[in-house]
Amino acid sequence: MSKTYNIEEFDFTNVKKRNVIVIGSGPAGLTAGIYAARAGLEPLLIRGNEPGGQLVTTTDVENYPGWKGSGPELMMKMEEQCQEQGCELIYGTVKAVDFSKRPFKILAYPDKTFLADSVIIATGASARWLGLESEKKLQNKGISGCATCDGPMYRGENVCVVGGGDVALEDAMFLARFCPKVHLIHRRDKLRGSIAMQKKAMQKKNIVWEWNSVVEEFLGEEELEGVKVKDVKTGEFRTLDVKGAFLAIGHTPNTQMFKGQLDLNDHNYIIVKPNTTYTSVEGVFACGDVMDWVYRQAATSVGSGCKAAIDCERWLADQEN
Ligand SMILES: Cc1cc2nc3c(=O)[nH]c(=O)nc-3n(C[C@H](O)[C@H](O)[C@H](O)COP(=O)(O)OP(=O)(O)OC[C@H]3O[C@@H](n4cnc5c(N)ncnc54)[C@H](O)[C@@H]3O)c2cc1C
Known part of the structure; x- marks a missing residue:
C-alpha cells in the first residue's frame, strides 16, 4: 500500500522560498522551466520518477516540428536547454502539497520540503496498458x-x-x-x-x-x-x-497529490480557466496532459508549458504592484 504523507508533520521554517516551482520534466514542464528561467524567475523543477516524461518511452518521434529522431534524445535536448537557461532541475517526486495559503508548501519524496510563491504543475497523464x-x-x-x-x-x-x-x-x-x-x-x-x-x-x-x-x-x-x-x-x-x-483504454492523470487542493474534473484532470493555465487556486498553474485530455501531444504540451510560464510570470509581477 502506498504511504500517505501528512504535510503537517514536516518543518518548513528554514526552507528557502522559491519564486516558482515546476513539477514534472516532460515537454510541458521543461518548456515552462525554459520560459520561467529566461524571465529571471530562477525556477526549480522537480523531475518526478519519469525524467523526460512519456516521450522517453518511444523510439521514433516524427510529428514534432523540426525533429526527426528518438523520444529520449529529444527530451535530453530539452532538458539540456532548460538547464542552460538557468532552471535548477532536481530528482524527487511530489507526494503532498498545501495550496491553502501562500507561500505554498510542497513535499517531495523522500524528504525534500519546499516553499514557493507560485507553482506550475506539469505531471502529465499516464497511458493505461493491459499489463500482459x-x-x-x-x-x-x-x-x-x-x-x-x-x-x-x-x-x-x-x-x-x-x-x-x-x-x-x-x-x-x-x-x-x-x-x-x-x-x-x-x-x-x-x-x-x-x-x-x-x-x-x-x-x-x-x-x-x-x-x-x-x-x-x-x-x-x-x-x-x-x-x-x-x-x-x-x-x-x-x-x-x-x-x-x-x-485506447484510457489515461490516468497524475493528480493524486492535488486532490482536495485543486478543482479536478470527473476524470481527475486539473480544471483550468478557459484559454489560460490558471487553476482554481491563484498562483498555481497547470499545463500539458495533466489538464488536456483532448490533444495529448508533445507539441500541444510544449505550447501550454510556454503559456503557463507566461501566465505565472505576469501573475507574480501583479503581486509586486
Ligand atoms: C508510447 C507513447 C508514444 C508517444 N509518441 C508521441 C509522438 O510521437 N509525438 C507526440 O507529439 N506525442 C507522443 N506521445 C504523447 C506525448 O508523449 C505526451 O503528450 C507528452 O509527453 C505530454 O507531456 P507532459 O509534459 O504534459 O507530460 P509527460 O510527458 O507525461 O510528463 C510528466 C512528467 O511529470 C512527472 N511527474 C509525474 N508525477 C509526478 C510527481 N508526483 N512529482 C514530480 N513529478 C511528477 C513525470 O516524472 C514526468 O517527468 C506519446 C505518448 C506515449 C505514451
Missing part, C-alpha cells in the same frame, strides 16, 4: 499507446485498436484512413463511445468489429506479428493478422 508480458516485450515494436503519434508508421498494414470509448473510436477512424483493415477489439457487445461517434465509425467499411473479445496475447518476438484474441462468451481463441496494435 507480451505487451511489455513488444511495446514500440508494433504496440503503441498513441494512434495519432505512431499510426502513420503502419500505412498500408492491417492494425487493431483495443477499447470501446470515444478515444478508441477516434483512433479506429483515424487509422481506417490509411490502413486496409482496422480491427476494433472490445470486451462487450456495446460501445461506450458517444452515439454520434458510433454512427460515424459504423459507416467505415474497413473497421472490423471484434465484439465480446479480449486480448489474450500479442504474438511475435522482435516485432508484432498478430494478436491472439479470446471470445469472452464462447471461450474460443482466434488470431488477428495485424502489424500494429493501439491501446
Whole structure:
C-alpha cells in the first residue's frame, strides 16, 4: 500500500522560498522551466520518477516540428536547454502539497520540503496498458499507446485498436484512413463511445468489429506479428493478422497529490480557466496532459508549458504592484 504523507508533520521554517516551482520534466514542464528561467524567475523543477516524461518511452518521434529522431534524445535536448537557461532541475517526486495559503508548501519524496510563491504543475497523464508480458516485450515494436503519434508508421498494414470509448473510436477512424483493415477489439457487445461517434465509425467499411473479445496475447518476438484474441462468451481463441496494435483504454492523470487542493474534473484532470493555465487556486498553474485530455501531444504540451510560464510570470509581477 502506498504511504500517505501528512504535510503537517514536516518543518518548513528554514526552507528557502522559491519564486516558482515546476513539477514534472516532460515537454510541458521543461518548456515552462525554459520560459520561467529566461524571465529571471530562477525556477526549480522537480523531475518526478519519469525524467523526460512519456516521450522517453518511444523510439521514433516524427510529428514534432523540426525533429526527426528518438523520444529520449529529444527530451535530453530539452532538458539540456532548460538547464542552460538557468532552471535548477532536481530528482524527487511530489507526494503532498498545501495550496491553502501562500507561500505554498510542497513535499517531495523522500524528504525534500519546499516553499514557493507560485507553482506550475506539469505531471502529465499516464497511458493505461493491459499489463500482459507480451505487451511489455513488444511495446514500440508494433504496440503503441498513441494512434495519432505512431499510426502513420503502419500505412498500408492491417492494425487493431483495443477499447470501446470515444478515444478508441477516434483512433479506429483515424487509422481506417490509411490502413486496409482496422480491427476494433472490445470486451462487450456495446460501445461506450458517444452515439454520434458510433454512427460515424459504423459507416467505415474497413473497421472490423471484434465484439465480446479480449486480448489474450500479442504474438511475435522482435516485432508484432498478430494478436491472439479470446471470445469472452464462447471461450474460443482466434488470431488477428495485424502489424500494429493501439491501446485506447484510457489515461490516468497524475493528480493524486492535488486532490482536495485543486478543482479536478470527473476524470481527475486539473480544471483550468478557459484559454489560460490558471487553476482554481491563484498562483498555481497547470499545463500539458495533466489538464488536456483532448490533444495529448508533445507539441500541444510544449505550447501550454510556454503559456503557463507566461501566465505565472505576469501573475507574480501583479503581486509586486
Ligand atoms: C508510447 C507513447 C508514444 C508517444 N509518441 C508521441 C509522438 O510521437 N509525438 C507526440 O507529439 N506525442 C507522443 N506521445 C504523447 C506525448 O508523449 C505526451 O503528450 C507528452 O509527453 C505530454 O507531456 P507532459 O509534459 O504534459 O507530460 P509527460 O510527458 O507525461 O510528463 C510528466 C512528467 O511529470 C512527472 N511527474 C509525474 N508525477 C509526478 C510527481 N508526483 N512529482 C514530480 N513529478 C511528477 C513525470 O516524472 C514526468 O517527468 C506519446 C505518448 C506515449 C505514451
